[in-house]
Amino acid sequence: MDPRSSAQDVHRCDLCETAIVHSYCDFCHVNLCKPCVVDHISDGYDKHKIVPFQKRRSTLIHSKCETHPHRNCEFQCEDCNNMFVCSSCMASKQHKGHNFLEVTEVYKAKKDDIKKDTKELENHISPTYEEIAFDLENQLASIDGGYEKLEITMSKQGEQWHREIDFIVNKMKTEISEIKVKHKELLQKHLNEIKQIQCLIKETLHALRKIEESTEVSSTIEYSSKIRELSKPPPNVNITLPTFIPKPIDCDKLYTLFGHITPLSTATEEQILLQNQPHTSDRELLDEPELVATIQTGYEKLRSVTCINEERIWTSGMTKDIKCLNIKGSTLHTILAKSGVWPSDIAVDNDGNLLYSDSTTRTVNKVKSGQTEELIRLQGWKPFNLCVTSTGDLLVTMYSHYSEDKTQSKVVRYSGSTEKQTIQFDNEGKPLYSENGSIKFISDNRNHDICVADCEAGAVVVVNQDGKLRWRYSGHPFVTKNKPFSLWGITTDSQGRILTADDDNHCIHILDQNGQFLRYIDNCDLKDPYGLCVDNNDNLFVCEYSKGNVKKIKYLK
Known part of the structure; x- marks a missing residue:
């Protein structure tokens, strides 16, 4: 058995290794019995600090002063970057008028x-x-x-x-x-x-x-x-x-028809929490939205607006010309639709190029450096509304007749001219969107949800990036108590809110990204709101269909 301990693990003296400990040297960290204390301090009492064993490690060991080696540094000088000093240093000219802290505190x-x-x-x-x-x-x-x-x-x-x-x-x-x-x-x-x-x-x-x-x-x-x-x-x-x-086998087409593999999603928990917190946004809604500007476009029936920046917009109506206007309503550029028929919808890609869909030619076209080139041509389907996502993909709503009075509708995602994804049915194989050729405005949200304003269904239909149905919104009783929900344009802002135009009630519904109604805008003398878009500073641009005006509205603080 170790002579320094017993069955009860009693502490023994570190010098003689037999007697029960009584004291402790706080400088040398040695256990001492009474007789051994004298031997331990025989080389100089000032080199040791003997305390009762129960109070071991209670003595503060101060550093020695470099200027006065025989003194301990018991203070810090605040004016000298908390330099350790002794009492003699405090009285010196070097530290005259300085502030000191006690090292103990x-x-x-x-x-x-x-x-x-x-x-x-x-x-x-x-x-x-x-x-x-x-x-x-x-x-x-x-x-x-x-x-x-x-x-x-x-x-x-x-x-x-x-x-x-x-x-x-x-x-x-x-x-x-x-x-x-x-x-x-x-x-x-x-x-x-x-x-x-x-x-x-x-x-x-x-x-x-x-x-x-x-x-x-x-x-x-x-x-x-x-x-x-x-x-x-x-x-x-x-x-x-x-x-x-x-029929010739198109391997690329077969690949897309067979299905698609979603890429790895590496969202951190912080990003997921941000996406799922609808009410924790940086910018709050104004109590009363403000009308910033009214832009006269010259269209009799104004349908679409898309922002280039805060001062410039593209607009289109039921004529073949697509106009680029500044905030004062001056025409900067005019593009003519190739087919000579009014475009179904317009958008701007991430490089600033104008895109427009043409249901008569079944094409989506890009205008680059003033030249129009065909981006997508469909067979059996007619493209309608467009949306460029934050990742640069293009979302297109389209429809195709399968009987005299019915059509099928779907949303297709493109990367350039390549089809990447088709969204048409829910988990039970039922159509997500109304089966007719009515307009279906589209926008993507910051959490990658795809939001469609289905006019015929009278509902906002929202699916996630995999095409799975998340929720539907069919209006709020407070807003639609007089007339049914008659939605047209749709857009989203940097806070993940969804804004949709209610034509018959002459207002804009604002929802959070989970489909909860937040409020509506009806105080800017809106008449027949139609197409919508939001610029990079979250200013809202609203088309007034019958008046031909675009109204710029500030609705966030």
Whole structure:
């Protein structure tokens, strides 16, 4: 057994290693019994600090003064960058008139700070990092399973495609079989007609031979020739076999039709919290929005506005010309739609180029350096409203007729001219948007939600960046108590708020990014609000459809 301790772990003297400790040297950090104290301080009492063992480590060990080596630095000079000084230094000319702090007080304050930091590290910071590490380890452990599920989902999609292709092939084979039956029936019918004529020819020949051999006068004189009737055979039936014309396989198109893989999303918890906090915005709503300017555009029916900056806008109406105006209403540039028909919508890309959609030519066009070039051409679909996202993608609402009175509608995301994503149905396979050719204004929010003002449905329809339905807004009773919600234009601001025009109620609804109604703007003498946009400073620009004016409104503090 160690002679310095017993079963009760009694502290022993560090010098003799047998006697029970009584004192402690706070300078040398040595346990001492009574007899050993004298031996320990034999080299000089001033070199040691003997205290009762229970008060060990209670003596502050001050640094020695560099100027006065025999004195301890018990103060700090505030005027000399908290330099440690002794009492002799305080009385010197170097520190005359300076302010001093007692090292003991500074030491106690720092000790309190250290205790607080220790407690914070032990109770909060360290557990937080342990939790983050645990979560990351769990994510790493489950990543293989997650990707395996992803591959299974893709394989199931492939199996579904194979089943659909087999179904189509079998259906076409059935159609071919039905055509073959009809083909045979037509040929057989014609053959039967020919055989009947052949029988008649045989009968006629037999009758003629009998008359030739006969000497009866009456039968010979009564003979009527059938040569003219029989010499005109029926027209030949030439039925060609049906042919199968395979459509060329567009691998890129197949890839986009099959599905798309969303990119990795590396949002931090701070970003996620920011996106999910609708009411913690930097700029609050004004109690009374202010009308900043009224811009006369000259259009009789003004439909669209998009901002270049705070002082310049592009506008379009139900004419072929698209105008660039300044805040005073002066025309800076005019672009003519190539087809000679009014554009469906306009937008500005991240490089400042004008984009416009043309439903008559089924195209989306870009105007760059005054030259118009075709960006997208659709087959079977007509493009309508446009939105350029913060990432530079282009969102297009479009529709296609599938019966006399119904259409199908969808939103398609493009990167340049390449289709990246199609948004059309919810999780149950039902259409997200109304099935008609009505206008569907579109905007993306700062959390990457896609917001559509579906005019026919009378609702704002919001999906996330993966195309999953988040919520719908069909108006607020306080605003729509007199007339139904009649929405047109839609836009979003830097705070994640959504603004949509209510034509019949002559106001603008403002919602948070979770679809909660915040307030409405109706005090700027708005008449038939239509297209909307917001500039980089969150000023709102509103088209007045019938007046042909654009109103610039300040609605944030």
